[in-house]
Amino acid sequence: MAGNKIIVWFRRDLRIEDNPALSAAARDGRVLPVFIWCPKEEGQFYPGRVSRWWLKHSLLHLSQSLKSLGSQLVLIKADSTLAALLACIESVGATRVVFNHLYDPVSLVRDHHIKEQLVEVGISVQSYNADLLYEPWEVYNEKGLAFTMFDAYWNKCMHMQMEPVSHAPVWRLEQLPTSGTVENCSIEDLGLEDETERSSNALLGRGWSPGWGHADKALTEFIEHHLVTYAENRLKVGGNSTSLLSPYLHFGEVSVRKVFQSTRLKQILWAKEGNSIGEESASLFLRAIGLREYSRYLCFNFPFTHEKSLLSNLKYFPWIPDQTSFKAWRQGRTGYPLVDAGMRELWATGWIHNRIRVIVSSFAVKFLLLPWKWGMKYFWDTLLDADLESDILGWQYISGSLPDGHELERMDYPEVQGYNFDPEGEYVRQWLPELTRMPTEWIHHPWDAPASVLKASGVELGLNYPKPIIDVDAARARLTEAIFKMWELEAAARAFNSNYTDEVVGDNSAGDENSNIPKVVLKDMAPSFTISSNDQRVPTSQNSKGGLVCKKRPKEIAVSESRPVHEKLQDKPGSSRRGEEVCSTAESSAAKRQTISRDSFSVPQSCSSSSSLTSKEQEIRHFNSKQKFQEEVDIKHGTREDGI
Amino acid sequence: LARPQPDNACSGRERLKRHRGEVAGRVPIPDLWGQEIFLKDWMDYSAFDAFLAPKGVASAREVLMAEGRR
Ligand SMILES: Cc1cc2nc3c(=O)[nH]c(=O)nc-3n(C[C@H](O)[C@H](O)[C@H](O)COP(=O)(O)OP(=O)(O)OC[C@H]3O[C@@H](n4cnc5c(N)ncnc54)[C@H](O)[C@@H]3O)c2cc1C
Numbered sequence: 001m002a003g004n005k006i007i008v009w010f011r012r013d014l015r016i017e018d019n020p021a022l023s024a025a026a027r028d029g030r031v032l033p034v035f036i037w038c039p040k041e042e043g044q045f046y047p048g049r050v051s052r053w054w055l056k057h058s059l060l061h062l063s064q065s066l067k068s069l070g071s072q073l074v075l076i077k078a079d080s081t082l083a084a085l086l087a088c089i090e091s092v093g094a095t096r097v098v099f100n101h102l103y104d105p106v107s108l109v110r111d112h113h114i115k116e117q118l119v120e121v122g123i124s125v126q127s128y129n130a131d132l133l134y135e136p137w138e139v140y141n142e143k144g145l146a147f148t149m150f151d152a153y154w155n156k157c158m159h160m161q162m163e164p165v166s167h168a169p170v171w172r173l174e175q176l177p178t179s180g181t182v183e184n185c186s187i188e189d190l191g192l193e194d195e196t197e198r199s200s201n202a203l204l205g206r207g208w209s210p211g212w213g214h215a216d217k218a219l220t221e222f223i224e225h226h227l228v229t230y231a232e233n234r235l236k237v238g239g240n241s242t243s244l245l246s247p248y249l250h251f252g253e254v255s256v257r258k259v260f261q262s263t264r265l266k267q268i269l270w271a272k273e274g275n276s277i278g279e280e281s282a283s284l285f286l287r288a289i290g291l292r293e294y295s296r297y298l299c300f301n302f303p304f305t306h307e308k309s310l311l312s313n314l315k316y317f318p319w320i321p322d323q324t325s326f327k328a329w330r331q332g333r334t335g336y337p338l339v340d341a342g343m344r345e346l347w348a349t350g351w352i353h354n355r356i357r358v359i360v361s362s363f364a365v366k367f368l369l370l371p372w373k374w375g376m377k378y379f380w381d382t383l384l385d386a387d388l389e390s391d392i393l394g395w396q397y398i399s400g401s402l403p404d405g406h407e408l409e410r411m412d413y414p415e416v417q418g419y420n421f422d423p424e425g426e427y428v429r430q431w432l433p434e435l436t437r438m439p440t441e442w443i444h445h446p447w448d449a450p451a452s453v454l455k456a457s458g459v460e461l462g463l464n465y466p467k468p469i470i471d472v473d474a475a476r477a478r479l480t481e482a483i484f485k486m487w488e489l490e491a492a493a494r495a496f497n498s499n500y501t502d503e504v505v506g507d508n509s510a511g512d513e514n515s516n517i518p519k520v521v522l523k524d525m526a527p528s529f530t531i532s533s534n535d536q537r538v539p540t541s542q543n544s545k546g547g548l549v550c551k552k553r554p555k556e557i558a559v560s561e562s563r564p565v566h567e568k569l570q571d572k573p574g575s576s577r578r579g580e581e582v583c584s585t586a587e588s589s590a591a592k593r594q595t596i597s598r599d600s601f602s603v604p605q606s607c608s609s610s611s612s613l614t615s616k617e618q619e620i621r622h623f624n625s626k627q628k629f630q631e632e633v634d635i636k637h638g639t640r641e642d643g644i
Numbered sequence: 645l646a647r648p649q650p651d652n653a654c655s656g657r658e659r660l661k662r663h664r665g666e667v668a669g670r671v672p673i674p675d676l677w678g679q680e681i682f683l684k685d686w687m688d689y690s691a692f693d694a695f696l697a698p699k700g701v702a703s704a705r706e707v708l709m710a711e712g713r714r
Contacts, residue, residue: 044695101708105701112704127711137709203671207663209656218656226657240657300705321687323680331673348671349664373686377679433669 004029005092005176009036009085009099010073011107013130013252014062015212016170020128021098023167032092032176033066034074035059036084037190041110045388048381049194050350053201054210056192058251061211063187071173074184077191082114089123091181097123100130100252103296104388131252132293133162133260136300146301149404153297154290162260207349208247208384215248223262228270230281234288237353238427243285244351246385249292260289295389298396313401313408316489318482320369328469329364330378332431335461335468336414337444338422339363341431350384355421359414362398366411367475369482372399409483411476418444434458434465 006025010033013019025031039046047055063073078084085097097118102111115125129135139156140146147153178184193201222243226233233241248254263282270278328334332343342356352360357379364375376395380386393402400408422428425443429436435443437457442449446459447468454461461467470478 105696105698108704108708109698109700112700112707115707127708129712135712137712203663203667206666207660209659214656221655221657240661244657244660315689319687321683323683326683327675327677330677331675344671344673345664345668347673348667349660351660371683371687374683377682377686378677381677381679430664430668 004096005094006031007085007088007092007094007097008033009097010034010062011099011102011252012250013100014058015215015253015255016062016065016069017212017216018130018167018255018258019100019170019252020130020167021100021126022170024126024128025096025098026170026173027168029096030174030176031071032074032088032094032178033071033173034076034085034088035062036076036078036081037192038078038081038084039191040079041081041106043106045106045380048383048386049197049200050204050382050384051380051386052192053197053204054208054247054350054384055251056187056190057205057210058212058253059190059192060187061213065212066173069170069173071175074178074182075187075190076183077185077189081110082117085114085118086121087181087183088178089118091178092176095123096125098126098128100128102131103136103300105299131256132296133157133256133289134160134293136297139297146297150291150294150402151404153294154287157290157293158286162257203348204350204384208351210247210251210253212248212253215245215254218243218245218248219254219259219262223266227263227266227285228275228278228281230285231277232281234284235355235421237355237421238430242288242353246387246390247351250385250387250390256289256292260286263289291393292390295387295393298393299389314372314399314486316486316493318369318485318489319371321371321374322368325368325469326364326370326374328466329360329368329370329375333466333469334363334367335447335466336363336367337425337428337432337435337446338414338418341428344431346379346382350382352383355417357394358398359412359417361395362406362412363414365395365399366408366479367470369478409479411479413472415445432465 006029008022008025008031013021016022022031022033059073059075063075066073074088076084076088088094089097099111102108111127115127118125134157139153139160141152141156147156222245226240226243230242233239235241245254245259249256249259263286267279267282267286270276270282329339330343332340332347334340334343338356339360342352342360345356346352346360361372361375361379364370365372372395376391379391379394380388383391396402397405400406400410406412418425418428422444423440425435425438425440428443429438435446435457438446438449438459439453439457442453446454446465447461449457449459459465
């Protein structure tokens with residue numbers, strides 16, 4: 001056994017503890033740990049600056065740990081991963097290569113290819129699961145199909161027996177000397193950090209500490225002191241309200257099994273003590289971990305080759321590829337304070353709260369109609385935790401591509417969200433110093449503030465803080481129009497395709513390979529305005545009217561959003577929404593348009609009635625609605641409403 | 645310089661909080677991102693889809709599943 005020489009190929013599993021590939025190798029022989037950096041193979045998803053910064057420091061950390069175990073991490077910069085591995089094999093005379101699975105499509109293909117090639121030259125290869133609680137092929141519904149809704153998926157997971165894997169801790173590794181064929185380079189030589197990036201990166205180093213040792217500390221601290229209040233705090237966008245574990249989890253610096261187990265343990269303890277708040281917190285935190293699992297699950301089971309590929313519902317969306325508005329979004333100069341604060345935090349710290357991710361990404365897609373890939377690429381470049389599957393899941397969630405996500409036509413108003421998630425305006429004031437003196441009442445919609453207030457706050461819209469890049473009503477109108485257009489294009493394409501079926505099938509290069517993919521249909525039907533759960537999607541024509549009637553927009557919207565939950569629920573059953581989803585889209589858009597125009601004459605209750613109220617009455621209404629709204633938010637705390 | 649400075653007196657959460665306090669409102673976002681030239685390419689679905697569905701992905705999945713079920 002001890003004669004075995006084994007290569008441990010590290011990728012996104014930069015840890016010692018609970019690392020199955022490393023444990024197996026250490027048990028069976030002498031080990032050569034290697035990390036291979038091959039920018040060419042990363043292609044379009046070459047990691048961004050902040051992500052590479054993290055990787056660099058995490059590798060340094062791992063390398064020191066391996067040294068203290070008696071070994072050394074070999075760093076290689078290569079044009080071909082396979083060639084680099086072969087060189088390592090040759091230089092130590094290894095007979096075996098081990099590594100941990102990755103599930104994104106690019107890694108899947110590369111790993112498969114490498115396995116085949118190594119086996120061909122007589123090397124034995126094993127890969128292990130170090131990244132997930134459940135492998136994506138282990139969780140199916142009773143019909144053997146993949147789940148398409150998160151709740152059902154997670155419910156199933158939570159009732160499955162988790163394999164009680166425990167991997168032997170690694171205490172010592174024997175040094176395996178390499179001969180000349182391997183170019184072991186320095187961490188600087190890997191080129192993870194450009195010269196020009198150093199000063200921006202210096203900032204990151206003051207806020208974050210990459211490396212498994214720090215991951216471990218962060219986990220312990222979170223579990224011991226912050227998990228108990230996660231249910232309540234996770235909705236706050238300023239401060240540190242969540243675990244901040246995402247970059248560590250992405251790079252595999254902490255084992256997700258360990259995260260799961262320590263959370264479950266607490267949950268069991270709290271259940272025994274009757275601490276229901278703690279119990280609830282633990283289950284919500286586990287649910288967050290579940291979303292990460294689900295992101296891998298969806299990408300794996302519904303790959304892009306499938307005819308209902310991920311995000312294909314947006315294929316015909318008439319984007320507005322306007323670089324100026326993209327730049328305004330990127331620089332946090334949209335004139336919507338909550339969006340701008342988020343984009344500035346993202347740039348300065350490499351991380352933003354999930355809620356802020358939802359807000360800024362929805363704004364890009366729904367207010368600016370920017371191609372979602374632009375936003376996704378920007379996230380990819382600026383997030384420390386940039387992770388292909390989670391990022392895709394996030395953008396799908398906000399853009400109507402998931403049956404349990406936001407509908408495409410749903411528009412959340414940044415100013416309303418401001419009052420919900422940053423009620424005192426502290427988050428906005430922290431990131432937008434130009435609005436520091438703005439009273440809380442106006443901080444999320446300065447454009448509505450009286451001139452005297454603006455003056456007293458030192459805010460000059462269009463000078464020291466931008467005017468809104470697009471008016472709320474105009475944005476809503478534009479989105480509605482875009483959705484109509486999308487339906488039309490979709491219907492046209494469908495009609496066209498049905499005439500040329502043969503060609504389409506013939507054209508599908510992936511062909512038979514796909515036949516084994518679970519046949520589950522993701523939501524791809526066009527949205528219906530008829531049965532919205534909130535009345536924000538009142539279409540175009542009467543928006544302008546609505547705009548005139550509803551002078552105090554944010555309050556107004558708060559009213560319309562604040563319909564009691566039971567009312568919303570009533571909408572669902574008899575509604576035509578489901579019905580419409582079933583009907584064929586071929587005859588669609590005319591029929592749909594009818595539905596919409598019929599509906600569009602029903603001006604939202606709150607709008608029409610409040611216009612005739614005196615200001616005192618309005619105040620009272622507002623107060624009541626605020627209370628109702630608060631109740632609803634409270635209810636939402638306990639539900640899945642805040643979603644992914 | 646860019647090396648993180650682990651600070652034992654202060655947890656990761658605290659450090660991030662302090663960092664936010666220090667940088668908020670003071671870090672200008674550059675005029676150029678550096679990837680503007682690619683924006684047009686990212687309009688095209690087929691290139692993106694092709695990248696995310698590389699040739700052979702289906703069989704790679706099958707093999708991994710088969711290994712995993714053993
Ligand atoms: C548009 C958009 C893009 C996103 N891009 C990424 C990304 O590139 N990388 C990334 O890790 N997360 C991404 N997320 C998910 C989520 O915002 C972050 O995982 C979370 O904010 C990280 O903070 P935390 O570790 O404190 O989370 P916690 O609330 O403490 O959750 C613990 C862990 O659960 C996982 N998790 C929580 N929420 C989600 C979620 N919605 N989807 C997937 N996993 C989740 C993360 O691994 C996280 O570290 C994105 C969300 C959206 C809406």
